Amino acid sequence: MEDTINTYTISIYTENNIGLLNRISAIFQRRHINVESLNTSISEIEGVSRFTIVVNLTEERMKKIIGQIEKQVEVIKAYYHTDEETIYQESCMFKLRSDLLFEEREIQNIIKESNARIVTVNKEFFVLEKSGKRNEIEQLYREFSAYGIMQFVRSGRIAVTKQEMKISQMLVAFN
Amino acid sequence: MNIETVKTTETATENTVRISGSEAIIKCLIAEGVETLYGYPGGAIMPVYDELYKYRDQIHHVLTRHEQGAAHAAQGYARISGKVGVAMATSGPGATNLITGIADAQIDSTPLVCVTGQVASHLLGSDAFQETDIVGISTPVTKWNVQITKAADIPEVMAKAFYIAKSGRPGPVLVDITKDAQFEEFDFSYKKCTSVRSYKASCVPSSVSIQKAADLINSAKKPMIVWGQGVILGKAEAELKAVIEKAGIPSAWTILGASAIPTEHPLNIGMVGMHGNYAPNMLTNECDVLIAIGMRFDDRVTGSLSTYAKQAKVIHFEIDPAEIDKNVKTDVAVLGDSKLSLAGLLPLLNETTHATWHQKFKDLYAIEFEKIIKDDLHPTKEGLTMGEVINQINLQTNGDAAIVSDVGQHQMIACRYAKFNKSKSNITSGGLGTMGFALPAAIGAKMAAPDRDVVAIIGDGGFQMNIQELGTIFQQKVPVKIVVLNNEFLGMVRQWQQLFFDKRYASTEMTNPNFVAIAKGYYIDAKKVTKREELADAVAEMMACEGAYFLEVCVEKEDNVFPMIPTGASVSEIRLS
Numbered sequence: 001m002e003d004t005i006n007t008y009t010i011s012i013y014t015e016n017n018i019g020l021l022n023r024i025s026a027i028f029q030r031r032h033i034n035v036e037s038l039n040t041s042i043s044e045i046e047g048v049s050r051f052t053i054v055v056n057l058t059e060e061r062m063k064k065i066i067g068q069i070e071k072q073v074e075v076i077k078a079y080y081h082t083d084e085e086t087i088y089q090e091s092c093m094f095k096l097r098s099d100l101l102f103e104e105r106e107i108q109n110i111i112k113e114s115n116a117r118i119v120t121v122n123k124e125f126f127v128l129e130k131s132g133k134r135n136e137i138e139q140l141y142r143e144f145s146a147y148g149i150m151q152f153v154r155s156g157r158i159a160v161t162k163q164e165m166k167i168s169q170m171l172v173a174f175n
Numbered sequence: 176m177n178i179e180t181v182k183t184t185e186t187a188t189e190n191t192v193r194i195s196g197s198e199a200i201i202k203c204l205i206a207e208g209v210e211t212l213y214g215y216p217g218g219a220i221m222p223v224y225d226e227l228y229k230y231r232d233q234i235h236h237v238l239t240r241h242e243q244g245a246a247h248a249a250q251g252y253a254r255i256s257g258k259v260g261v262a263m264a265t266s267g268p269g270a271t272n273l274i275t276g277i278a279d280a281q282i283d284s285t286p287l288v289c290v291t292g293q294v295a296s297h298l299l300g301s302d303a304f305q306e307t308d309i310v311g312i313s314t315p316v317t318k319w320n321v322q323i324t325k326a327a328d329i330p331e332v333m334a335k336a337f338y339i340a341k342s343g344r345p346g347p348v349l350v351d352i353t354k355d356a357q358f359e360e361f362d363f364s365y366k367k368c369t370s371v372r373s374y375k376a377s378c379v380p381s382s383v384s385i386q387k388a389a390d391l392i393n394s395a396k397k398p399m400i401v402w403g404q405g406v407i408l409g410k411a412e413a414e415l416k417a418v419i420e421k422a423g424i425p426s427a428w429t430i431l432g433a434s435a436i437p438t439e440h441p442l443n444i445g446m447v448g449m450h451g452n453y454a455p456n457m458l459t460n461e462c463d464v465l466i467a468i469g470m471r472f473d474d475r476v477t478g479s480l481s482t483y484a485k486q487a488k489v490i491h492f493e494i495d496p497a498e499i500d501k502n503v504k505t506d507v508a509v510l511g512d513s514k515l516s517l518a519g520l521l522p523l524l525n526e527t528t529h530a531t532w533h534q535k536f537k538d539l540y541a542i543e544f545e546k547i548i549k550d551d552l553h554p555t556k557e558g559l560t561m562g563e564v565i566n567q568i569n570l571q572t573n574g575d576a577a578i579v580s581d582v583g584q585h586q587m588i589a590c591r592y593a594k595f596n597k598s599k600s601n602i603t604s605g606g607l608g609t610m611g612f613a614l615p616a617a618i619g620a621k622m623a624a625p626d627r628d629v630v631a632i633i634g635d636g637g638f639q640m641n642i643q644e645l646g647t648i649f650q651q652k653v654p655v656k657i658v659v660l661n662n663e664f665l666g667m668v669r670q671w672q673q674l675f676f677d678k679r680y681a682s683t684e685m686t687n688p689n690f691v692a693i694a695k696g697y698y699i700d701a702k703k704v705t706k707r708e709e710l711a712d713a714v715a716e717m718m719a720c721e722g723a724y725f726l727e728v729c730v731e732k733e734d735n736v737f738p739m740i741p742t743g744a745s746v747s748e749i750r751l752s
């Protein structure tokens with residue numbers, strides 16, 4: 001269907017450039033497209049950065065956006081993928097009261113079952129880290145909410161694709 | 176700067192010398208073949224101006240009277256010559272005054288390099304005097320922009336700036352240079368940029384898609400071409416002409432494509448779009464194959480997209496991949512430089528004439544002539560029309576002049592009726608519709624093409640938006656011909672008020688000054704014409720004048736421009752009255 005809205009993960013390989021984040025975010029802002037999440041990091045290639053952006057769009061719109069992104073001088077290549085085509089994760093952290101850890105039996109179970117990791121514990125609070133799919137994180141959030149969460153933070157999505165993205169070859173071809 | 180991301184010519188243009196950043200900037204400009212640049216000095220760019228003074232016998236800096244004038248002059252220079260236009264300004268207000276011209280260049284794909292001064296790097300972010308984040312401000316309206324804080328980066332960045340501005344789909348580049356980088360000394364050598372790894376200027380058109388395009392064209396019964404500025408930017412005029420003639424295809428142009436094929440060419444069927452010609456607009460919705468060449472289906476061209484050429488197969492020759500399927504879905508896209516694509520297409524085309532189909536255009540032209548053109552060009556009413564002024568200029572320049580028009584009714588009339596024999600003769604602000612464009616753009620155009628007659632056609636409104644550039648014309652002795660078509664109205668807006676707002680003329684009537692006196696105040700020969708009998712002689716006097724000349728023609732106040740496609744209507748709903 002032409003006008004079904006899908007979740008797409010955009011992977012952009014770029015030169016490391018200060019102004020590029022501005023250029024890329026302006027592409028979405030101008031068109032009133034909500035960015036669900038955005039992450040920048042290094043990539044598998046030295047000196048090449050990688051943006052991972054999640055948006056909800058029709059495929060037709062998605063293609064046009066990719067065109068606009070690739071048009072930017074410092075963008076080497078941009079791809080978009082559906083959830084099925086990627087392996088993706090988000091990461092989150094919970095800061096919780098330490099007494100819960102010792103007094104609430106259920107908390108121990110939640111931690112064990114969710115595969116969350118205890119990062120640190122002290123007298124006042126302990127910190128949990130959990131990586132996974134959005135729904136797993138949301139589930140955990142709901143469970144802890146009942147006990148009171150001191151702080152919560154979630155990262156943007158990071159993703160790798162099942163299929164190869166032929167960036168290295170492109171860069172080799174340049175040299 | 177990552178050295179391996181940019182390729183340069185092997186040998187440096189000269190041996191390494193130890194110089195300041197500001198001197199390096201001048202040397203870069205000279206190495207890129209820049210002979211003339213336009214600008215305005217101020218604190219943060221003074222070291223560069225000091226070097227301009229030293230190099231004044233090698234590079235000519237034109238002091239405009241406003242930085243917007245500098246940007247438009249650089250555009251005019253670029254548009255008529257095909258070279259990169261260069262503008263320079265100081266930080267803060269100097270830089271922000273360039274923005275309108277940069278935005279205009281971005282949307283009309285004009286190659287510019289704008290150099291702005293910036294406060295010293297240790298002051299960045301401190302709200303220092305005349306500090307503005309010009310890289311941030313110009314980001315959405317530049318093809319590329321960058322700030323330099325170290326002199327050593329200057330040669331590579333400048334080389335990259337020129338390469339990016341002129342290659343592929345051209346556009347404006349802004350280079351912001353902090354004052355400390357201008358003072359700093361370093362070992363200078365210059366190599367031109369030949370490629371940037373993250374940037375693909377254009378691709379070689381695929382022979383498969385060219386073959387598909389040829390097959391579609393060869394099977395068409397009612398083909399129609401709409402070409403745009405891509406033909407001019409790609410220097411593909413001869414290739415286009417050959418294609419048109421071999422395949423016998425009626426061909427129309429967008430406002431920025433005007434003049435790529437002479438007006439009088441028998442297969443030139445006129446302009447498309449809101450105030451374009453009747454036949455090409457109507458028959459866009461009747462052709463069976465629509466061949467778009469170097470144009471981007473702007474909304475002023477297409478009218479309502481949902482009813483645009485739905486019956487036709489669409490072929491799009493285009494250098495910018497982001498334009499493919501952006502507004503109109505194509506059946507065949509040929510990506511690449513128009514010159515290469517059209518050269519590849521030519522041998523694959525059958526020789527045809529499509530005489531019956533072509534006759535349809537002629538029939539509709541006859542209707543447009545009867546209902547509109549006749550009265551525009553040869554009016555019988557008392558008041559002067561804009562059309563007869565353009566017609567008079569055509570007669571007296573024989574269509575060899577370059578016409579630089581501003582924005583409004585006079586622009587549409589100029590584009591509709593000006594006769595063009597040569598390419599790069601229609602210089603106007605298309606995509607942005609920037610009032611105030613023409614006067615400074617004409618300065619740049621005349622300086623880049625001193626052998627050509629350059630006639631600026633400007634409204635009484637737009638003339639007052641950059642009227643100060645009369646000072647530049649006077650000081651630099653630029654022999655441009657300036658024609659103001661005075662209807663005492665912001666005419667185009669008034670026309671819309673008449674048609675769509677029940678004649679409520681909110682803030683569109685103007686009480687104008689004595690324009691002739693103003694021009695004479697700048698020591699420019701000037702004349703005002705109010706009667707038809709005076710027109711031919713006045714135009715003759717203007718064209719014969721050695722220097723600059725200002726001609727005001729008082730035209731009918733409430734004339735309208737027709738045909739017209741109302742906003743949101745289909746091209747075939749074009750109105751003749």
Ligand SMILES: Cc1ncc(C[n+]2csc(CCOP(=O)(O)OP(=O)(O)O)c2C)c(N)n1
Pocket residue numbers: 581582583584585586608609610611633634635636637638660662664665666667668
């Ligand atoms: C900088 C700018 N401001 C406003 C407009 C909107 N606008 C388009 S045409 C026009 C009227 C132009 O009047 P004039 O220069 O007298 O030309 P005319 O239409 O009368 O020939 C206006 C205000 C514009 N295009 N550019």
Ligand SMILES: [Mg+2]
Pocket residue numbers: 583634635636660661662663664665666
């Ligand atoms: Mg007017």
